[in-house]
Amino acid sequence: MSSFKQPALSVVDGSGGDAPAPSPSFSAGDLAHALGLGTNLLVGRFRVDLMSGSWWWSDEIYTMHGWKRHEVEPCLEALRSRKHPDDRSRIVRAAAEAMREGRPFACSHRIVDRKGRTRSVVVIGQGLRGGPDQAPELVGYVVDATPVQKEALTRRSEGVVTRAFVSQAVIEQAKGVVMAVRGVDDETAGHLLLEAANRVSIPLRLAADQVMTRLHAESEEPGITQAALTRALDGVEPVGRPRGHDPLLTRRPRKVAG
Structure with missing residues (x-):
């Protein structure tokens, strides 16, 4: 299947037209510090045409599952076969709700790669409702969070x-x-x-x-x-014993009859 092209980024000016994005006034180091960038993680992209049921994956998704691009056709069953048995239902519910309501979703689950190694991944996506002549899509990212967990x-x-x-x-x-x-x-x-x-x-x-x-x-x-x-x-x-637990200190005084 042919790869989906990423849309070019543009900035809309006040007159309603597209204007080139202004050069940033901060350095890459400033941006990395502000975003808290630390451990480098493997990030893959996916896109699903919900009308035809066709999928597209970036190379990173094949890698984290232990596949090479020519070894498997992107599809729901291929992904399902690598889900950890205990986590399969969670991702299905989140994705189904996103497709139905067209809102962003994020969830974490585990996969078992081709070599039997368990990986922790985070799936981030959103259901997109196109125009009258456009099929609805599910697009998003898969992040291999295993290094952070380790x-x-x-x-x-x-x-x-x-x-x-x-x-x-x-x-x-x-x-x-x-x-x-x-x-x-x-x-x-x-x-x-x-x-x-x-x-x-x-x-x-x-x-x-x-x-x-x-x-x-x-x-x-x-x-x-x-x-x-x-x-x-x-x-x-003894240590860590509050004095309030001492029965001699917590016992209420008896009332003296007048």
């Missing part, structure tokens, strides 16, 4: 790993202090910290952090003594 997952994973590393470092530091002061092995030191944490029902990391904080607060003493370590272990306390 970046978000990577940042989240890195954050989880970082927090886990910091958490373990605090625990190991506290265990090292207990081993040095009490003269016990690694397992016994860990057990002592765990006992302190379980006593007030808080995570081991928070207990270790409290122990180290209390020991640093007594740093004026020469070294860490047995007594200081005992006070730190015994001083581990």
Whole structure:
């Protein structure tokens, strides 16, 4: 099928005629900053003649589905075959409403490409109602948002790993202090910290952090003594419990009979 030509852009002047677009007063960098352009995404265009049912796709749509142009004829069934089974109904409803009402639509869903890889795409389109001699069309874009999703997952994973590393470092530091002061092995030191944490029902990391904080607060003493370590272990306390939950504070006072 022959490609649809993109219409040339023009600016309508006040007299009703077409005038050439004025040169922009901003740079490409200004525009990129204003639009928040970041990760480069694969964007494809599509157009559907709703009267004849004929389709046209740009090369990018073939690429994101894992096809080459000569391997498949653009059609509804070809797209449907690549939709993720859990997402098929959503795009169908959105597109049908756009064709019926001629208004813009946008929705996200997943596709499974030819190699079995799941991709997240965003479809943006609009139903166009032409004149009396023009067939209605559905036109729009398909954006492969998979790189953005992967970046978000990577940042989240890195954050989880970082927090886990910091958490373990605090625990190991506290265990090292207990081993040095009490003269016990690694397992016994860990057990002592765990006992302190379980006593007030808080995570081991928070207990270790409290122990180290209390020991640093007594740093004026020469070294860490047995007594200081005992006070730190015994001083581990619950966290995040609002005082308003204390029944002695929330209990209503009894009325005194006059």
